[in-house]
Amino acid sequence: xxxxxxxxxxxxxxxxxxxxxxxxxxxxxxxxxxxxxxxxxxxxxxxxxxxxxxxxxxxxxxxxxxxxxxxxxxxxxxxxxxxxxxxxxxxxxxxxxxxxxxxxxxxxxxxxxxxxxxxxxxxxxxxxxxxxxxxxxxxxxxxxxxxxxxxxxxxxxxxxxxxxxxxxxxxxxxxxxxxxxxxxxxxxxxxxxxxxxxxxxxxxxxxxxxxxxxxxxxxxxxxxxxxxxxxxxxxxxxxxxxxxxxxxxxxxxxxxxxxxxxxxxxxxxxxxxxxxxxxxxxxxxxxxxxxxxxxxxxxxxxxxxxxxxxxxxxxxxxxxxxxxxxxxxxxxxxxxxxxxxxxxxxxxxxxxxxxxxxxxxxxxxxxxxxxxxxxxxxxxxxxxxxxxxxxxxxxxxxxxxxxxxxxxxxxxxxxxxxxxxxxxxxxxxxxxxxxxxxxxxxxxxxxxxxxxxxxxxxxxxxxxxxxxxxxxxxxxxxxxxxxxxxxxxxxxxxxxxxxxxxxxxxxxxxxxxxxxxxxxxxxxxxxxxxxxxxxxxxxx
Numbered sequence: 001x002x003x004x005x006x007x008x009x010x011x012x013x014x015x016x017x018x019x020x021x022x023x024x025x026x027x028x029x030x031x032x033x034x035x036x037x038x039x040x041x042x043x044x045x046x047x048x049x050x051x052x053x054x055x056x057x058x059x060x061x062x063x064x065x066x067x068x069x070x071x072x073x074x075x076x077x078x079x080x081x082x083x084x085x086x087x088x089x090x091x092x093x094x095x096x097x098x099x100x101x102x103x104x105x106x107x108x109x110x111x112x113x114x115x116x117x118x119x120x121x122x123x124x125x126x127x128x129x130x131x132x133x134x135x136x137x138x139x140x141x142x143x144x145x146x147x148x149x150x151x152x153x154x155x156x157x158x159x160x161x162x163x164x165x166x167x168x169x170x171x172x173x174x175x176x177x178x179x180x181x182x183x184x185x186x187x188x189x190x191x192x193x194x195x196x197x198x199x200x201x202x203x204x205x206x207x208x209x210x211x212x213x214x215x216x217x218x219x220x221x222x223x224x225x226x227x228x229x230x231x232x233x234x235x236x237x238x239x240x241x242x243x244x245x246x247x248x249x250x251x252x253x254x255x256x257x258x259x260x261x262x263x264x265x266x267x268x269x270x271x272x273x274x275x276x277x278x279x280x281x282x283x284x285x286x287x288x289x290x291x292x293x294x295x296x297x298x299x300x301x302x303x304x305x306x307x308x309x310x311x312x313x314x315x316x317x318x319x320x321x322x323x324x325x326x327x328x329x330x331x332x333x334x335x336x337x338x339x340x341x342x343x344x345x346x347x348x349x350x351x352x353x354x355x356x357x358x359x360x361x362x363x364x365x366x367x368x369x370x371x372x373x374x375x376x377x378x379x380x381x382x383x384x385x386x387x388x389x390x391x392x393x394x395x396x397x398x399x400x401x402x403x404x405x406x407x408x409x410x411x412x413x414x415x416x417x418x419x420x421x422x423x424x425x426x427x428x429x430x431x432x433x434x435x436x437x438x439x440x441x442x443x444x445x446x447x448x449x450x451x452x453x454x455x456x457x458x459x460x461x462x463x464x465x466x467x468x469x470x471x472x473x474x475x476x477x478x479x480x481x482x483x484x485x486x487x488x489x490x491x492x493x494x495x496x497x498x499x500x501x502x503x504x505x506x507x508x509x510x511x512x513x514x515x516x517x518x519x520x521x522x523x524x525x526x527x528x529x530x531x532x533x534x535x536x537x538x539x540x
Contacts, residue, residue, distance in 0.1 A: 025161050026226035045275040050268055052208030054289040056347065057267045057354045087229075087237045087305045089251050090258075093302055097258035098294045100484030101272070103477050104470055105265045107288045107432050109283035112269045113465020122533040123462060124434035132523070135535050137430045138366045139519040141266075143512065144423030147358040148264070150399040151420050152355050153189075154406065154413065156348040157182030162319035163341045166172070166328065169318075182403040189352045190396045193360070196387050200357060208349035212341040215296050218327075219303050221340065226307035243498040252491050260421040263529045265290060266428075267358040270365065285469035330454035360395040364388035368529045373522065418508035419515065421492045426512070429485035436478045438462065493514045 038245070045053065111120045122134035158178045164171050192203055240250040268285045272278040307330055317325035323344065327337035367378035378391045405413040438444050444462045469477055493509040500506075523531070 007064070011443040036520050043274055043276045043278075044198055044201045045271060046201070047281050047408070049205045049207070050271060051285045051288060052204035052206075052277050053201075053271065053354045053357070054209070054265070054268045054285050055293055056204065056207045056351045056532070057264045057358065083476075087234045089238050089247075089254060090301065090305065091235060092199045092516055093251060093255040094298060094308070096253060097262050098290075098298070098486070101259070101262040101265065102290050102294070103481040103484060104428050104432065105286050106477050108266050108269065108428070110274065110465065111431060111435065111465045112266075112282045112286060113279040113467045121434055122425045124431065124438050131346075131528075131531070132534050133373060133430065133434070135527065135531055136516065136519065137370050137525055138369075138426050140427040141362055141364055141511075142372065142423075143210070143515050144420055144425075144427060145270075145355075145362050146202060146395065146398050147402075147416065147418075148420040149352075149359045149395060150402040150416075152348070152352050153182050153186050153399045154178075154403060156185040156352050157403070158183070158349060159321055159341075162321045162324055163338065163345060165319045166324050166341065167338055175410065179403045179406050181405070183400060184439035185349060185352055185445060186356075186396050186399055186403075187422065188349065189356045189479060190392065192353045194387070195357050196385055197375045200353070203350065203353060207347075207354075207371050210343075210350065211347055212296075214347060215300065217343055218340050219300055220309050222303050222326070222330050224459065225332075226326075228306050232304070235468055252487065253494045253496065256421060256488055256492045256494075259492070262290070262294070263421065263424050264358075265422075266353065268357045268501070270361040273361075280466045282527065284466070293478055301464075356392065356395060360388060360392040363395055366390045369533065371527065375525070375530075383445050396400060416511060418492075418506060419511040420491060422508050422512040423515075425488045425492065429482065429489060432478060432485055436475075436482060439475060439478060462527065 003095065026336045114120070114123070119134070121137040122130045124130075125133040158181070161173050161178045161183050165173055192200060211259075238247055238251075240247050245249040247258065265286050268275070268282050268289075272282050275281055304326060314322040314325040314329070319325065324337065324341055328334065331337050331340070363378060365371070366372055367375040369375075370379075372378065378388075378394055380390050381388050402413065402416060405416065435444075445466055446464060468474070493506060495504055495506040497504055
């Protein structure tokens, strides 16, 4: 279709007509057209389904349980309860991480109504740097999301194996069995993603209900049936088992576990081309997700801290997952604890479906702009499916191959998967700095829904989307987001103890550094000849 025909087809109607489904679709297409992109994906997600999608990926109340145990902490972050902060440190780390993440999500929401993550770097950076900065930001985002998917799939498969250990004490769990369970989990997520149509949005809507009801289904039995610790033990107990010079330093090292548990707010951004009225819905979903999951996570964390009377036994659980030991200790019933574990496992499996969708869309978007090897394959969208099928399959294959490492060494796999937090927060940091630079210079203008000109691409006019934090408040939030990002990235590279052994060492700095170096080499050898930043599929 010619450009002038697309402009005519996607012209924005009056505000009175915007209430109809037809005019919303036209406005969505007009938004893409202003970015120079053709609409090729079908918009199946509404407000409720994309909200369920975002909430279940965060799955905050469950991630906190994972972050309390070394055997299942695939990011090589220190354990908050047992090592770095104690119960009190965990609470205050969560509050700090929640506040910092909320600031980041405000920035992401502002930019989400403008465009996508590495596109943000391209449109905000000075012209002479926009090509390289958008490229490396895109690679950090790819690394973060691909390793996060591998992390969640490993967590899901081994948690199922842990539940089997809980149910049968004679079961001898072996690494290769865990890998097979990881593959089975990925297979189910792949089928759900390839189903297309309304299947995925409906799954996410149902998952949202399970997520909310499951929270109460676990918290109420825990709070009612378990023995309780005193409020002094919960709120005032601090620990520094890592051997750091100060309690504050130990606390910052442990805080990164909460930071990862709260990450992933940009998931809805990667699905924006499949969301109706995306420039308004996605920012609302991002902010609602951090608010609701933050409340659920904080409530669950307080419950677990009050109910976990024997922390050492929980951490040494043969299942490898402390929350399973906590459930059994609270209920003193194997069927009851297994029923509670099943709620967690269902949420993990549903989160895996959404994580695969977000990671594959991010890869597809970057491939569309020729940023990765083999981009001609991964950027294809079969017209009969309206899904990035090849990117979905490649994303599953990457996690499938990484799961093989677990057979030889779960420690080696942990070191690779530890790149998830570093890659994600480095991409957040880059766009936060660039937006702050543009904001204080007054180079982003007010949003006008009636404009049809190309905007928010390199060299074009920058305009705010419908979501915008104005004035001095926007500057302060942006500045705090930068400070918080720097803290998280810096301490995400630290080991959990002073003078660590080879197995205790946090190798994420090597992983993210080596991957970034390979990406830079590929850029100068090949990518700089084809990658020009976000490709304009439509001319002005």
